[in-house]
Amino acid sequence: MLDQWHLSEKTLVYFTSDQGAHIEEISINGEVHGGYNGIYKGGKSTNWEGGIRVPGLFRWPGAVKPNTLIDEPTSNMDIFPTVIKLAGASLPKDRYEIS
Known part of the structure; x- marks a missing residue:
């Protein structure tokens, strides 16, 4: 869409996530699916590194x-x-504003 409207060269695009991956997610069928946070401990809904570190792409x-x-x-x-x-x-x- 940015290309279509000729805005690609003057638009900041920031892609990120809100939290780390789920470390244990249970589907409606009862299947357990776990996420992966690499070397970081914890995951979504925790205060460990795996729950708060997410990548950001600019x-x-x-x-x-x-x-x-x-x-x-x-x-x-x-x-x-x-x-x-x-x-x-x-x-x-x-x-x-906190400075």
Whole structure:
């Protein structure tokens, strides 16, 4: 769609997840399916690394070079204030900003 509307070269695309994989999920048929969080302990609904670490993929031509690796931790709570700042807008006055 971005290509169709000629927006690919000026749009930030950020793909991420909300939590780690389920470490034990039971289907409606009673089948047990487990997720995989690599070397990290725990999973979805836990506070261990496997429950809170998720990958994030960025595509932003002209701002983020392809194959760039950023290993600084972030939070999905960072998305809103970051997008507001990139848009040149102001945060709503009824929100608190932690600096």
